[in-house]
Amino acid sequence: MLHHQKIYVDGSWTRSYGGETIDVVNPTTEEVIGSVPQGTAEDVDAAVGAARRAFPGWAGTSPARRAAYLNRVGERLREDSLELAELITRDVGTPLAFSHAAQIPLPILTFHQAARIAVEFPYERRAGSSLIVREPFGVVAAITPWNYPLHQIAAKVAYALAAGNTVVLKPSEVAPLGAWELAAIFDDIGLPPGVFNMVSGTGPVVGEALAAHPGVDVLSFTGSTEVGKRIGRLAAATVKRVALELGGKSPSVLLPDADPDQAVPHAVTSAFLNNGQTCCALTRLVVPRSRLAEAERVAEQAAAAVTVGDPMSFDTGLGPLASRAQRDRVRRHLVQAQKEGARFVTGGTEPPDGLSRGYFVRPTILSDVTPWMAVHHQEVFGPVLAIESYDTVAEAVQLANDTDYGLAAAVWSEHRDRALTVARQIRAGQIEINGAGLNPTAPFGGYKQSGNGREHGVFGLEEFLEVKSLQTKPWQL
């Protein structure tokens, strides 16, 4: 049992003003495995105050010194990676092999990468008679989701600190345990008090207090589009900088010359990644109508090859969804899709055989999906792939773009240039061609209602840097 009694404020583990706790549930067993404090607005005041006091000192340290702290965090995460991978699997339900392959390596990479970029970044440049200076904003509030709990935290905290800001983190209450390990590492390595603070709690209380707080300069949020809109409105009252990383409904487009045997299994793997709970998952497969039957057959085979079960087993490819609420939401989406005329190629609304305990959902492939159905537009966030078909390439592009989201996409073709031409027409922040993998140094973020920020790499650092221009007389340059 991991009962965390304290939050982390001003370099110390302190009691929350509230005294209530939130249970943490293992989604595989449905058992309580720990708890965290249910923070309050007073806790947020204390954390923001500490971060404000710490800001001038931290902003005044050299990038090299800040990088040394971040590299130390990366090393400590690596040392603890076996235990951390198991912790994330118990907290989120991610298959253990994937926790080892992504849930922990990605944050390690992020801390080291932020450190390197902080040192290499040109903070000053000239523009005519002006000196353009990039400076940290001040206090960054980071509000994060549960699906890649440590990775989403790292993308914000590592880059915000690298740029010289101080931070108040509110981790997701659904999967908070990894955040405690990270806070303990910051404490162990002797980060100056107040530079990193963590207040756990619910979104409506702790999250909204941060969004509205006049002492917060930047609000960096990753989560659902619905909550992103709400906190954007709250933050507007104090004209904070707001960076939103939101949901997606990303298409994988097979051009007529693409090979379904390569493209379709890739789409299935992407849709089922992290138990179908990945923001940039390719959850719509857009295929030529003449190849629909072939695509369905390959997708069905790929889904049948996935082992569903205990995520602590290395053979498991699909574990439970992260919470009862998430499992119920996915089932409701499936019921509605069926009502609206989508056809189950495989899967369904019943739990997988032999898995009545745990928040499991069958790996599901839907076909005959059209833009009139909710499942074409709405993020399901479960192991569900929707197949749609087209007659012309123009129609394929239209289908790909026909949602409010624009986070990611994929294009498949025998001819790279044909794929690139279509990729340029798709309104999304990152597009993979012929199965090329994620590049963690490339900017990550959304078009349209998938958000307005960019994380990782140089863009991820710039997100946390304000711009100042110093005008001088030309002869004094």
Ligand code: NAD
């Ligand atoms: P969520 O929006 O429910 O919660 C995200 C965070 O916001 C949590 O910490 C939550 O406590 C907090 N929150 C909830 N209500 C709030 C409120 N009223 N005010 C302030 N904070 C509030 O999202 P989730 O269910 O945790 O995560 C899943 C969503 O996150 C999906 O939509 C997914 O696509 C998205 N996501 C996006 C990215 C990206 O980079 N674009 C990455 C991961 C997840």
